[in-house]
Amino acid sequence: MRDSNREWILAERPEGEPDTDSFELREGERPEPRHGELLVRVRYLSVDPYMRGRMRDAESYAEPWSVGDPMQGAVVGEVVESKSDAYDAGDHVTGNGAWADYSVLDASEVAPVDPSVADLPAYLGVLGMPGRTAYFGLLDVGDPSPGETVVVSGAAGAVGSVVGQIAKLNGCRVVGFAGSDEKVSWLTDDLGFDAAINYKQVDDYRAALDDAAPDGVDVYFDNVGGPITDAVFTKLNLDARVAVCGQIAHYNDESVPTGPRKLPQLIAPRAKVQGLLIGDYATRFEQASERLGSWVASGDLEHRETVVDGLENAPDAFLGLFSGDNIGKQVVGVSEP
Amino acid sequence: MRDSNREWILAERPEGEPDTDSFELREGERPEPRHGELLVRVRYLSVDPYMRGRMRDAESYAEPWSVGDPMQGAVVGEVVESKSDAYDAGDHVTGNGAWADYSVLDASEVAPVDPSVADLPAYLGVLGMPGRTAYFGLLDVGDPSPGETVVVSGAAGAVGSVVGQIAKLNGCRVVGFAGSDEKVSWLTDDLGFDAAINYKQVDDYRAALDDAAPDGVDVYFDNVGGPITDAVFTKLNLDARVAVCGQIAHYNDESVPTGPRKLPQLIAPRAKVQGLLIGDYATRFEQASERLGSWVASGDLEHRETVVDGLENAPDAFLGLFSGDNIGKQVVGVSEP
Numbered sequence: 145m146r147d148s149n150r151e152w153i154l155a156e157r158p159e160g161e162p163d164t165d166s167f168e169l170r171e172g173e174r175p176e177p178r179h180g181e182l183l184v185r186v187r188y189l190s191v192d193p194y195m196r197g198r199m200r201d202a203e204s205y206a207e208p209w210s211v212g213d214p215m216q217g218a219v220v221g222e223v224v225e226s227k228s229d230a231y232d233a234g235d236h237v238t239g240n241g242a243w244a245d246y247s248v249l250d251a252s253e254v255a256p257v258d259p260s261v262a263d264l265p266a267y268l269g270v271l272g273m274p275g276r277t278a279y280f281g282l283l284d285v286g287d288p289s290p291g292e293t294v295v296v297s298g299a300a301g302a303v304g305s306v307v308g309q310i311a312k313l314n315g316c317r318v319v320g321f322a323g324s325d326e327k328v329s330w331l332t333d334d335l336g337f338d339a340a341i342n343y344k345q346v347d348d349y350r351a352a353l354d355d356a357a358p359d360g361v362d363v364y365f366d367n368v369g370g371p372i373t374d375a376v377f378t379k380l381n382l383d384a385r386v387a388v389c390g391q392i393a394h395y396n397d398e399s400v401p402t403g404p405r406k407l408p409q410l411i412a413p414r415a416k417v418q419g420l421l422i423g424d425y426a427t428r429f430e431q432a433s434e435r436l437g438s439w440v441a442s443g444d445l446e447h448r449e450t451v452v453d454g455l456e457n458a459p460d461a462f463l464g465l466f467s468g469d470n471i472g473k474q475v476v477g478v479s480e481p
Numbered sequence: 482m483r484d485s486n487r488e489w490i491l492a493e494r495p496e497g498e499p500d501t502d503s504f505e506l507r508e509g510e511r512p513e514p515r516h517g518e519l520l521v522r523v524r525y526l527s528v529d530p531y532m533r534g535r536m537r538d539a540e541s542y543a544e545p546w547s548v549g550d551p552m553q554g555a556v557v558g559e560v561v562e563s564k565s566d567a568y569d570a571g572d573h574v575t576g577n578g579a580w581a582d583y584s585v586l587d588a589s590e591v592a593p594v595d596p597s598v599a600d601l602p603a604y605l606g607v608l609g610m611p612g613r614t615a616y617f618g619l620l621d622v623g624d625p626s627p628g629e630t631v632v633v634s635g636a637a638g639a640v641g642s643v644v645g646q647i648a649k650l651n652g653c654r655v656v657g658f659a660g661s662d663e664k665v666s667w668l669t670d671d672l673g674f675d676a677a678i679n680y681k682q683v684d685d686y687r688a689a690l691d692d693a694a695p696d697g698v699d700v701y702f703d704n705v706g707g708p709i710t711d712a713v714f715t716k717l718n719l720d721a722r723v724a725v726c727g728q729i730a731h732y733n734d735e736s737v738p739t740g741p742r743k744l745p746q747l748i749a750p751r752a753k754v755q756g757l758l759i760g761d762y763a764t765r766f767e768q769a770s771e772r773l774g775s776w777v778a779s780g781d782l783e784h785r786e787t788v789v790d791g792l793e794n795a796p797d798a799f800l801g802l803f804s805g806d807n808i809g810k811q812v813v814g815v816s817e818p
Contacts, residue, residue, distance in 0.1 A: 205749045369744055391745040404737045406744070407706055408728040410756030412542045417754040419747030 149174040151244035152215040152458055158199055161396045161466065166199065167215065167459040175248045182237065182249050183225035186478040188451070189243055190218040190268040191462040192302075196395040205421055215243040215458070220257055220267045222481065231256075238267045243458050245478060262440055263449075269302045269473030270447035271436055273422055277389060278306035278365075279432040280425040283314075285387035285418050286363040290315030293357045295376055298367030300327035302473035303389060305335060306436075307365045309445050312336045316363070319356045321349075321372050323468040330471060335446055349375035360384075369393040374404050386417040396466060448472030486511040488581035489552040489795055494536055498733045498803065503536065504552065504796040512585045519574065519586050520562035523815040525788070526580055527555040527605040528799040529639075533732040542758055552580040552795070557594055557604045559818070568593075575604045580795050582815060599777055600786075606639050606810030607784035608773055610759055614726060615643035615702075616769040617762040620651075622724035622755050623700040627652030630694045632713055635704030637664035639810035640726060642672060643773075644702045646782050649673045653700070656693045658686075658709050660805040667808060672783055686712030697721075706730040711741050723754040733803060785809030 148171055155168035177183045195217060198209045209215070219241035223231050228251030231237060239254035241247030257267050269275060281303070288294050294311040298304040299320025308318045308331065320331045320340040331337040339356035346352045349372055353361070360381040366373050370393035380386070394401050410417065425432070439445035450470040452461040458476045465474055485508055492505035514520045532554060535543045546552070556578035560568050565588030568574060576591035578584030594604050606612060618640070625631050631648040635641040636657025645655045645668065657668045657677040668674040676693035683689045686709055690698070697718040703710050707730030717723070731738045747754065762769070776782035787807040789798040795813045802811055 366744065369742065373744065388744050388747045391742075391748065394742065394745050400741045401745070402739050403742045405706065405728075405731065405740045407703065407710065407725050407754070407756075408731050408738070410725045410754065411728070411758065412756070414756045414758055414761060416756075417744070417747065419744075419749070419751045419753075421748065421751055424751060 147174045148172070149244055149246045150455055151242050152455075154199060154209045154211055154213050154215060156211060157201055158396075160398050162196070162199065162463060164459050164463070169456060174246045177225055177227045177248050179227050180251055181227050182223050182231055182251050182254065184219065184221040184237060184241060184247050184249050185224045186219045186221040186241060186244060186247055186455075187236075187481065188220050188265050188268055188475045188477055189241070189455075189458065190272070191458065191465060191474050191476060192217060192274075193390055193392045193395060193465050195462065196466075205423075216240055217243065218268050218272055219247055219249075220264045221247070221478075226251070236264065238272065243455070243476075245455060261437065262447075265449040265451060265473065265475045266440070266447055268475050269449055270306055270440060270445060271433065274302035274473060275306050275436045276425065276429055276432045277420075277422040278303045278310060279436060280422065280428070281387045281389050281420050282307045282310050282363070282365055284425070285420050286311075286365055286385050288314050288316050288363045291317070292362035293317045293319065293359055293381075294363040294365065295319045295321070295353070295357060295361050296365045296367070297321045297369075297372045297376070298390065298392065299331055299337065299340060300324075300471050301367060302470075304365070304367050305331070305448070305472055306445065308337050309335050311363070313439070313444060317357070317359070319353070321368070327471055330448070343372055350378055353379050363387070365389060367392060370403070377404075377406050377409050380409065380413045380415045382413050384413050384415040386415065388417060388419045392466065450474050451477045453477040484511045485509070486581055486583045487792055488579050489792075491536060491546045491548055491550050491552060493548060494538055495733075497735050499533070499536065499800060501796050501800070506793060511583050514562055514564045514585050516564050517588055518564050519560045519568055519588050519591065521556065521558040521574060521578060521584050521586050522561045523556045523558040523578060523581060523584055523792075524573075524818065525557050525602050525605055525812045525814055526578070526792075526795065527609065528795065528802060528811050528813060529554060529611075530727055530729045530732060530802050532799065533803075542760075553577060554580065555605050555609055556584055556586075557601045558584070558815075563588070573601065575609065580792070580813075582792060598774065599784075602786040602788060602810065602812045603777070603784055605812050606786055607643055607777060607782060608770065611639035611810060612643050612773045613762065613766055613769045614757075614759040615640045615647060616773060617759065617765070618724045618726050618757050619644045619647050619700070619702055621762070622757050623648075623702055623722050625651050625653045625700045628654070629699035630654045630656065630696055630718075631700040631702065632656045632658070632690070632694060632698050633702045633704070634658045634706075634709045634713070635727065635729065636668055636674065636677060637661075637808050638704060639807075641702070641704050642668070642785070642809055643782065645674050646672050646776075648700070650776070650781060654694070654696070656690070658705070664808055667785070680709055687715055690716050700724070702726060704729060707740070714741075714743050714746050717746065717750045717752045719750050721750050721752040723752065725754060725756045729803065787811050788814045790814040
């Protein structure tokens with residue numbers, strides 16, 4: 145008999161804000177890799193806001209999970225058994241796997257990880273999907289020019305923190321919205337943001353933007369939605385670009401949220417608002433990874449991960465995303481090497 | 482002493498829906514052209530929804546009028562006195578002038594009009610600013626491909642009716658929203674729209690779109706906003722494009738209107754929403770005018786004007802735009818030749 149394995153499954157669909165009742169930790173046998181597959185000891189797993197959408201019984205860009213399905217997402221871990229010529233036991237890889245102690249991954253769908261370049265959690269953040277999302281969302285959709293003002297919501301998150309730093313590398317003035325003084329300090333003192341606004345302490349976001357973005361907003365990278373976005377839309381400059389990457393303020397809404405209508409605000413500035421999904425840029429992932437990797441290596445791009453230890457705490461780590469518990473990328477530490 | 486002249490001025494700023502109290506007809510002397518200017522006998526003047534914005538005391542793309550300023554807009558008329566080598570008395574021209582019997586126009590800022598190509602009112606509609614707005618808004622911002630579905634709000638208006646026909650010329654399925662059975666018949670029977678929806682008779686716009694646009698919406702050309710737009714946004718296809726040309730449903734709002742939040746709806750389809758102003762395309766006006774003129778000449782592009790006779794009725798014609806009194810372009814007949 146193979147060793148045991150713990151795995152989180154979707155126990156029930158949440159209504160509104162999810163809680164731990166939505167998840168169930170099941171104990172079972174360690175899965176066996178088939179030809180072309182790898183058995184991976186999960187070291188870290190990623191929890192991401194987009195997963196809230198997969199918990200819904202509704203068609204969207206990510207296929208909905210069924211109740212009883214294993215929770216899945218990006219993982220990084222060590223190959224313990226390989227049925228592929230591409231990897232050997234002991235290699236580190238990243239790919240999509242289960243929230244589990246052990247996960248079977250298709251060798252053709254993983255990427256190698258070099259622990260000497262960056263710590264393993266970084267491969268779930270700045271060197272993973274969030275970093276690439278920031279890269280293409282900012283550079284392709286936002287298309288900032290030197291001297292322009294870039295505003296980022298969710299600025300201390302996995303995506304936002306990279307967006308702001310790439311904007312600085314491009315010579316922009318960068319303003320971030322974040323939800324604690326500690327996050328604000330990290331953005332301005334460590335990451336080089338020109339200004340950051342603690343939206344939980346400030347009442348009048350428009351007035352705060354008058355100070356922080358006195359020349360208006362040329363590019364808005366939105367991870368959040370809600371009142372922050374409402375305020376930013378009143379400050380859009382001529383030819384402004386808005387990249388709609390996420391709307392975490394609305395992911396737990398059970399009905400269509402309402403707010404100020406924004407289309408009338410787009411005409412005078414001829415602003416462009418565009419939704420983005422990172423999968424569309426798959427053919428250019430390598431390009432992004434190379435540049436992000438070299439910025440990390442040179443120290444131009446800082447990164448931080450908030451690690452919650454223990455597979456048993458994965459649901460709490462996920463739920464914490466909606467209250468902003470994380471600074472930088474939220475990951476779950478599943479096993480120490 | 483020169484002959485007399487009547488001229489409409491802004492008498493007071495409206496709050497909410499304007500009424501005739503906002504306007505005052507003043508009698509004065511006929512103005513005298515200076516060097517480089519033309520005295521034009523106004524034949525037709527244009528009333529347009531964007532003028533509501535100029536009646537507000539707020540910065541926008543069109544400079545606000547001051548109380549006491551003459552009402553202005555596109556006019557077409559006959560030169561009665563020329564202080565320019567470019568035009569002679571008897572020539573017909575179009576340009577921006579006053580809501581008046583006679584208006585002085587700068588010869589360098591008018592365009593010649595050939596009454597043998599099209600009736601004079603057409604130069605305020607299909608061959609004027611509305612036609613060019615439709616042309617660039619649809620082709621540049623909407624960028625439709627053959628076989629795609631294009632939905633237009635305000636479809637029986639000056640801009641919308643041209644948008645739909647150009648979309649048909651481009652091989653698209655075209656669906657219009659309009660506010661009367663007569664308008665719907667005009668769109669489908671005369672202009673070749675594939676379907677049209679009388680939004681004043683239909684309760685469920687989403688269900689109506691399921692029938693009229695069964696393959697979803699690839700391009701939405703929005704002149705209106707409000708509940709029509711709310712419904713269309715729920716039907717956006719992958720890579721959909723939305724051209725925000727006008728939002729007449731909201732022009733009389735005194736506070737920021739609220740409605741369903743649309744940014745969350747943009748992510749899955751990666752939709753692009755862009756505000757447009759026709760002035761940005763000034764360098765290409767000639768190209769548009771040539772193509773629009775040749776389509777009109779060939780009969781590929783039909784046009785219709787709703788004429789209210791008498792300068793004294795100009796405010797009523799303007800106010801009628803907000804209740805949808807016009808089919809095609811609304812103009813005011815100021816003088817018969």
